[in-house]
Amino acid sequence: xxxxxxxxxxxxxxxxxxxxxxxxxxxxxxxxxxxxxxxxxxxxxxxxxxxxxxxxxxxxxxxxxxxxxxxx
Numbered sequence: 055x056x057x058x059x060x061x062x063x064x065x066x067x068x069x070x071x072x073x074x075x076x077x078x079x080x081x082x083x084x085x086x087x088x089x090x091x092x093x094x095x096x097x098x099x100x101x102x103x104x105x106x107x108x109x110x111x112x113x114x115x116x117x118x119x120x121x122x123x124x125x126x
Contacts, residue, residue: 068076075086077094086094 064080066078068078070076073088075088075091077084077086077091084094
């Protein structure tokens with residue numbers, strides 16, 4: 055049985071009986087252990103903090119190789 059932990063707009067997070075966290079944003083759901091979610095949230099927070107700098111200084115953007123996604 056899943057329990058809703060938090061819902062805000064399009065984002066929601068559930069925890070199931072096995073202890074996995076299910077983070078949903080719109081049509082996308084990502085599945086994490088508690089530890090994986092903490093790391094994910096910290097990384098997203100750091101990336102979000104860089105957005106104003108990038109908008110003000112587009113010359114700071116580096117051309118990194120494109121990250122390919124894999125559908126399973």
